[in-house]
Amino acid sequence: MLFTHNLKKIDAGTQKDIYEHPSETDKIIKIMKSEHATPDGGRAGQHKLRAHRSQGIYRQFRRELLQYLQLCKSHYGALKFTFPIETVYGFVATDQGLGLVTERVNSPSGRAFSVYDLVKEGLFTDRHAAALDQFFDECCDMHVVFGEVNIAGIMYTEQRQEKPEFVLVDGIGEKLIIPFRSMSKTINTRNIRKVERHIKSQIPFYQATDV
Numbered sequence: 488m489l490f491t492h493n494l495k496k497i498d499a500g501t502q503k504d505i506y507e508h509p510s511e512t513d514k515i516i517k518i519m520k521s522e523h524a525t526p527d528g529g530r531a532g533q534h535k536l537r538a539h540r541s542q543g544i545y546r547q548f549r550r551e552l553l554q555y556l557q558l559c560k561s562h563y564g565a566l567k568f569t570f571p572i573e574t575v576y577g578f579v580a581t582d583q584g585l586g587l588v589t590e591r592v593n594s595p596s597g598r599a600f601s602v603y604d605l606v607k608e609g610l611f612t613d614r615h616a617a618a619l620d621q622f623f624d625e626c627c628d629m630h631v632v633f634g635e636v637n638i639a640g641i642m643y644t645e646q647r648q649e650k651p652e653f654v655l656v657d658g659i660g661e662k663l664i665i666p667f668r669s670m671s672k673t674i675n676t677r678n679i680r681k682v683e684r685h686i687k688s689q690i691p692f693y694q695a696t697d698v
């Protein structure tokens with residue numbers, strides 16, 4: 488079992504702590520913050536019936552894993568394992584619960600840069616705009632289902648496939664109880680385009696060029 492006090496924490500969101508993998512530099516470990524969990528693995532602060540649904544504290548892992556498997560399934564014949572979402576490598580036991588091991592998405596500088604970071608630092612250019620268009624187009628084509636996608640969860644890289652690209656690392660997978668987005672590519676595409684408009688509305692680059 489890994490002890491988190493021996494790991495380097497590199498980031499955190501509202502739900503998860505993100506650690507460096509102890510031996511593989513191209514991977515990270517995602518751990519659900521224990522303060523959000525009940526001792527029996529439910530989600531703290533939610534009604535009993537809801538808190539334990541869909542593997543409780545692990546339900547985000549579940550959604551992401553199912554989405555990753557679904558993409559591997561639909562690209563089975565092509566032996567494709569890399570998609571516009573972070574690659575999932577598996578699980579690891581830690582003293583803070585099960586950790587999800589995924590690829591580490593790095594920008595050309597070696598830092599992790601999200602759309603939010605690029606915007607905040609004034610670094611978003613037409614190079615990124617082209618990659619972002621391609622990201623949303625690919626997500627539609629491949630039927631990638633978005634749960635709750637925000638601008639801090641879309642990361643930029645050029646090393647992953649030797650080209651500028653964005654990769655989704657958070658909010659991956661179906662979250663509707665009746666899985667309309669997984670069931671219908673048309674419904675899913677409509678949702679992705681809606682998210683795309685919302686994300687772009689938060690990027691000054693588009694406001695400047697859309698006149």
Ligand SMILES: Nc1ncnc2c1ncn2[C@@H]1O[C@H](COP(=O)(O)OP(=O)(O)O)[C@@H](O)[C@H]1O
Binds near residue numbers: 503504515592657
């Ligand atoms: N695969 C990844 N590669 C690089 N950085 C990541 C990766 N996944 C997450 N991060 C960084 O950690 C932050 C928090 O991770 P995230 O999965 O979004 O957790 P939360 O669900 O708590 O928001 C992200 O906004 C991002 O900056």
Ligand SMILES: [Mg+2]
Binds near residue numbers: 501
């Ligand atoms: Mg996040």
